[in-house]
Amino acid sequence: MIDVAHLDVVFGRGAAGFHAVKDVTFTVPRGLSFGLVGESGSGKTTVLRALAGLLGHIAQVTGRLEVDGEVLGRGRSRRFRRRVQMVFQDPYGSLHPRHTVDQIVSEPARIHRLDRIKERVAQVLEEVGLDTSFRFRYAHQLSGGQRQRVSVARSLIIEPTVVLLDEPTSALDVSVQAEVLNLLGRLRRERQLTYVLVSHDLAVVSHMCERLAVMQHGTVVEYLDVEQLRRSTATHRYTQQLLVASRGYDRQAIERFEEFSP
Amino acid sequence: MSELVETRHGVRAWLLASSPRSALQARCQRFYISWLAFFANPVAMLGLVIVAGLVVVALLAPWIASSNGVDPDLDARLQPFSSEHWFGTDQLGRDIFDRIVWGSRITLYIVGLVAVIVVPVGLLIGTVAGFVGGMVDNVLMRITDIFLAFPRLILALAFVAALGPGLENAVLAIALTTWSPYARIARAEALTIRNSEFIMAARVQGAGTVGILYRHVMPLCLSSVIVRLTLDMAGIILTAAGLGFLGLGAQPPTPEWGAMISNGRQFLLDQWWVPTVPGIAIFVVSLGFNLLGDGLRDVLDPKSER
Amino acid sequence: MCSIRKASAETGSVSAPLLEVEDLHVEYPTPRGVVHAVRGASLTLGREKLGIVGESGSGKSQTGRAILRLTGKHARVRARRLVFRGIDLLTADEATLRSIRGDRISMVLQDPKYSLNPVMTVGRQIEEAFRVHRKSSRREARRRALAMLESVRIRDPERVARSYPHEVSGGMGQRVMIAMMMIPEPDIIIADEPTSALDVTVQLQVLSILDDMVSERGMGLIFISHDLGLVASFCDRVVVMYAGRVVETRDARDLSNAEHPYTRGLLNCLPSVDAHRGELPTLERDPAWARDADSPV
Numbered sequence: 001m002i003d004v005a006h007l008d009v010v011f012g013r014g015a016a017g018f019h020a021v022k023d024v025t026f027t028v029p030r031g032l033s034f035g036l037v038g039e040s041g042s043g044k045t046t047v048l049r050a051l052a053g054l055l056g057h058i059a060q061v062t063g064r065l066e067v068d069g070e071v072l073g074r075g076r077s078r079r080f081r082r083r084v085q086m087v088f089q090d091p092y093g094s095l096h097p098r099h100t101v102d103q104i105v106s107e108p109a110r111i112h113r114l115d116r117i118k119e120r121v122a123q124v125l126e127e128v129g130l131d132t133s134f135r136f137r138y139a140h141q142l143s144g145g146q147r148q149r150v151s152v153a154r155s156l157i158i159e160p161t162v163v164l165l166d167e168p169t170s171a172l173d174v175s176v177q178a179e180v181l182n183l184l185g186r187l188r189r190e191r192q193l194t195y196v197l198v199s200h201d202l203a204v205v206s207h208m209c210e211r212l213a214v215m216q217h218g219t220v221v222e223y224l225d226v227e228q229l230r231r232s233t234a235t236h237r238y239t240q241q242l243l244v245a246s247r248g249y250d251r252q253a254i255e256r257f258e259e260f261s262p
Numbered sequence: 263m264s265e266l267v268e269t270r271h272g273v274r275a276w277l278l279a280s281s282p283r284s285a286l287q288a289r290c291q292r293f294y295i296s297w298l299a300f301f302a303n304p305v306a307m308l309g310l311v312i313v314a315g316l317v318v319v320a321l322l323a324p325w326i327a328s329s330n331g332v333d334p335d336l337d338a339r340l341q342p343f344s345s346e347h348w349f350g351t352d353q354l355g356r357d358i359f360d361r362i363v364w365g366s367r368i369t370l371y372i373v374g375l376v377a378v379i380v381v382p383v384g385l386l387i388g389t390v391a392g393f394v395g396g397m398v399d400n401v402l403m404r405i406t407d408i409f410l411a412f413p414r415l416i417l418a419l420a421f422v423a424a425l426g427p428g429l430e431n432a433v434l435a436i437a438l439t440t441w442s443p444y445a446r447i448a449r450a451e452a453l454t455i456r457n458s459e460f461i462m463a464a465r466v467q468g469a470g471t472v473g474i475l476y477r478h479v480m481p482l483c484l485s486s487v488i489v490r491l492t493l494d495m496a497g498i499i500l501t502a503a504g505l506g507f508l509g510l511g512a513q514p515p516t517p518e519w520g521a522m523i524s525n526g527r528q529f530l531l532d533q534w535w536v537p538t539v540p541g542i543a544i545f546v547v548s549l550g551f552n553l554l555g556d557g558l559r560d561v562l563d564p565k566s567e568r
Numbered sequence: 569m570c571s572i573r574k575a576s577a578e579t580g581s582v583s584a585p586l587l588e589v590e591d592l593h594v595e596y597p598t599p600r601g602v603v604h605a606v607r608g609a610s611l612t613l614g615r616e617k618l619g620i621v622g623e624s625g626s627g628k629s630q631t632g633r634a635i636l637r638l639t640g641k642h643a644r645v646r647a648r649r650l651v652f653r654g655i656d657l658l659t660a661d662e663a664t665l666r667s668i669r670g671d672r673i674s675m676v677l678q679d680p681k682y683s684l685n686p687v688m689t690v691g692r693q694i695e696e697a698f699r700v701h702r703k704s705s706r707r708e709a710r711r712r713a714l715a716m717l718e719s720v721r722i723r724d725p726e727r728v729a730r731s732y733p734h735e736v737s738g739g740m741g742q743r744v745m746i747a748m749m750m751i752p753e754p755d756i757i758i759a760d761e762p763t764s765a766l767d768v769t770v771q772l773q774v775l776s777i778l779d780d781m782v783s784e785r786g787m788g789l790i791f792i793s794h795d796l797g798l799v800a801s802f803c804d805r806v807v808v809m810y811a812g813r814v815v816e817t818r819d820a821r822d823l824s825n826a827e828h829p830y831t832r833g834l835l836n837c838l839p840s841v842d843a844h845r846g847e848l849p850t851l852e853r854d855p856a857w858a859r860d861a862d863s864p865v
Contacts, residue, residue, distance in 0.1 A: 039767035040738075052466050081468030094459040098481050100288045107477075108467040133281035136288040141280075144624075154463070173623035173794065175851040178837035182847050200768065207839035207848070230842060245768045246841055248801030254776045257769055 001162065001194050002028040002051070007063035009046050009055065020046045020059070022218040028211075030161075033188060033195040035209035037202055037242070042215040044198045048164050051196070052076075052086050067162065082112055085155035089167035091147035095139040101125070101150050102135045108158045120157055128153045128183060145176035152183065156191070163188075165197045169204060181208060202246040206230065214239045217262035299561045306557020312550025320366040327360040332515045340533045350535045352526060354515075358535065361517035362543050368518045369547060372433055372502045373495055379437040380444055385487055387441075388448025389479050393456050394471065403449070410442035414501055415508070422510045429518065432511035436501050440494065444487050451483040485562035492555030496548030503544050519544050586756055586788040587613040587635065590649035594630045597642055605630040605643075607812035613756065617782060617789045619799035619820070621834075622809035628792045631809070632758045635790075636673055637665050653755065671701040674749035678761040680741035684733035684748075691717075691729025694748045701752040716747040720777050739770035743777065750781060756788045764793065775802055796834050808834070811858035830857050 009021035021043040028034040036044040050061050053076035065072040068083055076084075085108075088094035095104055102121060109117045125135060128149040139147060148168060155163055168184065169177040185208065188195055199205050205212055206226050214221045214236065222236040232243060238260050244253045282288040300306055319326060335355035342350050349358035391402040418435035425431050455461060456479070464474050503520025505511035512518030514525065519540040526536035594606035606627040611618065622628040633639045635650070637657060650657040652673060655664070669675075677683045685693055694713040698704065704712075710729075717725035720743040728736065728744070736744060742762060749757060759778065763771040779802070782789045793799050799806055800823045808816040808831045816828040826832050833851035 039769065054462055054465060076468075078468060081466070084466075086463070086466045088459045088463060090459050094463050096460045096464075096478055100282075100285060102285060107464070107469070111468045111473070132283075136282040136285060138288065138292065151463075154467075158467075174796065174834060175623060175837055175853075178839070178848040178850050181839065182850065185847065203839040203841050206841045207845070230844070241769060243841065245772055248797050249772055249775055249779075250801065251776060251779065254772050257773060 001030040001032075001068055002034075002196065003064070003066040004047070004051070005064040005066075007047065007050060007065065008061070009043070009050055010060045011058065020218055021050065024063075024213075024215075024218075024220050026213050026220065026223065028194060028196060030194055031192055032211060033197060033209045035205035035212035036196065036198045036215055037200070037205045037212055038215035039200055039242075041217070043218040044215045045166055046218075047215075048086070048166050048196060048198050052084065052164055053080070078112070082158055083160050084162040084164065085158070085160040086164040086166065087148070087151050087155050087168045089170055091144045091151065091171055092139075094151055095147055097139055100136045100138055101130075101142075104139075104150060105154045105157055108154060112158050114158065124153045124157045127156070127187070129179075143176075144172050145180060148172060148176075148180050149183065152180075152187070156187065159191075160193070162194045162196070165195060167199050168197070170199065170201065177204075184208065202229075202242055214242065216260060296561050300557055303557050303560060305553050306560070309550045309553025309555070309557055312546060313554050316366055316370060316547055316550065319363055320370045323363050323367055327357075327363040329357055329360050331356055331360040331364040331517045340529065340536070342533070342535065349539045350533070352522070352536050353529060353533075356515075356517075358522075358539050361522060362519070362540060365517040365519045365522065365540070365543070368429065368512060368516065369499060369502075372429070372436075373498060375430075375433045376437045376440060376498050377491055379434075380441040381487055381491060384441045384444025385448050385480055385483060388445035388450075388487075389452045389475055389483055391445065392449035392452025393475055393479055395456075399449075402445070406442045406445045409438060412439050414439045415504070418505050418510050427510055427513055429512045429516070432502060432505045435505075436498055440498065443494075444490060447486050447490055448480075448483040451486055452479050455479055455482055489555055489559040489562055492551050492558055495551035495555070499544060499548055499551075584653075585612040585614045586653055587611075587790075588649050588651045589631075589635065590647060592631060592634055592647040592650065593645070594627070594634050594639055595644045604812055606634060609809065609812070609814045611807050611814065611817065613788045613790060615786045615788055616805060617779070617791060617803040619791045619793065619803035619806045620809060621793060621796050621799045621806060623794055625811070626809040627812040628794075628809050629760050632675070632760050632790060632792050635758060636669055636675055638669075638675070667701075670697065670749075670754070671752045672754050673756045673758065674752070674754040676742075676745050676749050676757060676759040676762045678764055680733065680736075680738075680745045683745060684741070686733055688732075689729065690731050690733060690736060690744050694729070694744070694751055697748045698751045712751060713747070716751045717744070719781070720744075720747045720750075721773075722747075738766050739774060742766060742774050746774070746777060746781070753785065754787065756790065757782070758790045758792070760792045761794070762791075764795070771798075797838060813858065815857060828857075829854065 004027070005025050007021055007024040008019070011018045011020055024043070024047055026034070036047060038044045046055070049055050051065060051067070053072065055061055056074055067080065070077065070080060072080065105124060106117050106121050109120055114120060121135070122132065125132070130146065130149050130153070134142065134146065139150075142150065151168075165184070169180050172180060181204065184195075187193065195208070197205060197208050206229055209226060211223070211225050212229070213223050216238055222239050224239065229239075229243065232240070237258065241257060244250065276287065277291055277294040279287070279291070282291055300310075333356070335351070338347070338351050338355040340351060340353055341347055344350070347357050347359065349362065352358055352361070387402050387406065391399040414436065417439055418432055421431045421435045461474060461478060464478055469477075502511055502518070503523065506518045506520030507524040509521070509524065512521050514521065522540035523537045526540070529536040530538070589612070590610045592606055592609045593604070596603045596605060609627065609631050611620075620628045620631060630639065634645050635657070637645065639645055645658075647658060652668065655668070657665070657668075660668075684690070691710070691713050694716060695706065695709040698709045698712055714725045714729060717728055722728050722740065722743055728740065733741065733744075745762070757778075762778075763774050766774065778789065781787070791799060791803055800820050803820050806816075806818055806820050806823060807814055808828065810830050816826055816831045818826060823831070823835070826835065830851070833849070836849045837851055839845075839848055
């Protein structure tokens with residue numbers, strides 16, 4: 001479904017250029033949920049944005065990107081936009097402050113000229129667990145979890161096959177996170193979606209994904225199946241360190257933390 | 263009596279309901295909440311009353327004025343305030359009150375025409391420049407700078423020399439020299455907005471640049487531009503008055519307030535009301551717009567948005 | 569009506585608590601009415617690490633600020649008791665409060681960007697933090713500032729002292745904050761989400777610094793966070809807040825035996841690397857929790 005080969009992303013030019021992503025390669029078969037895990041500056045979000053075609057004018061993107069048989073160039077075709085959608089991290093920033101929920105969710109349907117937009121909006125809002133009373137509210141009248149649901153609804157209304165998720169629950173309270181993760185899991189099963197999920201939280205990634213890539217300083221340090229992660233048979237020391245850190249505060253373990261230079 | 267209270271409750275309840283059931287209701291609610299915030303500011307309300315007063319007077323001029331304010335009546339020249347002529351008469355015997363009333367239409371016309379030209383042009387140029395960036399931004403901003411550099415009165419003189427004196431030419435001259443700051447304001451807002459996640463989301467959905475500009479960027483830039491416009495109104499009115507004073511704008515016998523001051527200035531010492539009353543009218547309307555603009559800024563300022 | 573003290577005996581804290589808070593209320597007037605941010609919270613702090621955990625709106629940050637009387641002009645703070653080492657913070661005058669703030673009770677906030685003065689070098693700010701509370705020469709303050717930067721494990725203290733806040737990375741910025749807050753050698757540090765903006769490994773390293781300092785100097789630490797897992801592993805005791813009330817107070821080791829359904833719900837809904845679960849159990853919020861009486865410590 002998704003084929004990334006030798007992806008390189010450089011921001012800026014020449015000496016001042018910043019090599020955010022270096023030679024990243026991975027494949028995501030149809031229906032899989034693939035995770036990109038890393039700390040800040042690892043390049044994981046940049047990879048996602050390169051896939052989504054959001055870096056066109058800001059960075060030099062080289063390498064081969066192929067989604068559903070279509071090789072991707074600088075821009076993104078309408079067909080691509082119909083098949084690949086994205087959910088963003090910040091529930092407060094990813095919704096237009098002056099648009100109602102109805103406007104936000106119907107916009108992609110309008111852009112792609114779907115029919116029966118009103119019914120589709122009602123249907124997708126119900127699927128994400130928002131009842132009709134939310135339909136004409138503005139973003140600032142919703143809670144963080146509700147906004148993320150709107151974000152999910154917006155990405156699903158045009159029935160994509162791939163959803164890119166950029167830290168979808170990082171800004172949410174823990175109890176709300178559980179609801180949103182369950183929602184995402186259920187939708188994936190029901191619609192047979194392919195997910196690429198970016199997160200710094202190893203627990204979230206291992207819950208949601210079947211396969212993952214650990215990134216650091218712009219490169220992939222290791223590819224793992226979730227089972228390997230659970231059995232702690234990760235080979236790279238960095239992955240092990242992330243795993244230990246995800247388990248909470250352990251004074252002795254922290255002593256053994258290493259610095260990994262780029 | 264109880265029925266009236268119920269109706270009021272009905273409308274008010276509709277406006278304050280927590281779950282609006284249509285796009286119209288949602289928009290009305292937002293407007294109502296902004297209105298409540300505006301209403302709480304007495305100074306802003308005063309500004310609104312003055313501006314509303316101007317509009318009402320202009321609309322109802324034929325019924326408020328007793329004469330057409332243009333025909334001379336040489337028997338009643340330079341009369342002071344009286345019950346027949348509330349603001350006295352000018353050097354041609356015309357009732358000043360009536361001339362002020364008819365002149366309000368002209369003031370409104372000037373203000374409206376300038377607004378209608380300046381806001382769309384400034385908004386369009388500014389948002390495109392700020393959002394698209396690069397070469398387009400450079401070119402558009404240099405054009406903006408050129409227009410910013412024109413001195414208003416000189417341009418008006420040039421227009422008059424080329425096209426002949428008249429109110430429309432004066433308004434055009436004012437509009438051409440006023441739109442630049444609006445483009446800058448819109449550009450500044452667009453620059454902050456363009457990196458927002460909701461813009462990225464719109465791109466991911468497949469929205470084109472034009473769609474994003476029209477539906478996402480411009481609505482957010484509009485408030486700053488409108489606030490700036492109301493604060494500028496006073497200046498626009500005064501400039502038009504100044505042009506009228508110089509004889510470059512409205513031509514006699516048109517009751518434009520600035521021209522009235524100009525034509526009446528020789529009477530300032532003995533029949534002071536002839537130039538002073540139109541001066542007061544200009545002052546009051548300018549003040550009204552300033553207060554309104556301040557109030558609007560407090561309500562529409564994105565920083566105070568929840 | 570006597571408070572139950574067995575918990576404090578188990579954590580081995582010194583007999584007299586550093587801080588006693590009983591029935592704390594914090595209210596804010598807003599255009600829509602009065603908001604009751606904290607409703608009857610009670611806790612005690614000894615020479616230990618106490619965690620206050622809650623989601624957004626739980627009142628945990630407001631509790632921390634109320635202790636330092638930093639809730640802002642319009643807030644109304646009242647409590648049955650708010651005592652720091654025998655000093656009644658409720659009735660203390662502003663001069664006393666000022667001498668306590670920063671010197672004996674310090675606060676570390678989430679983002680150093682907001683707490684550090686952007687136009688002053690880091691070293692200078694740490695020196696100022698010292699000289700505000702102690703009479704000393706510039707040289708002495710500078711010496712102490714550099715020593716402090718070393719104790720928060722900054723490898724090149726001289727260079728960092730000469731930098732400005734924007735030149736310093738997240739993790740280092742937090743260590744600078746800690747250095748600044750520790751230099752007057754306070755009795756209590758209140759840390760409000762001090763590591764939430766940091767990467768997980770950096771987060772733990774910064775916490776280990778706090779940990780060492782707290783135990784070396786016999787200080788009390790109030791650690792406010794939304795991360796229950798982190799608090800459970802880092803702190804000695806945990807206070808769980810919901811809707812402005814304290815719903816549970818427990819030893820961290822004992823958290824798996826939590827009694828309140830909110831705490832149990834929170835613990836259950838966390839995803840973990842080790843457990844493979846289809847659906848995460850979600851929290852069913854019972855409105856009764858917001859009405860329950862808080863449990864005194």
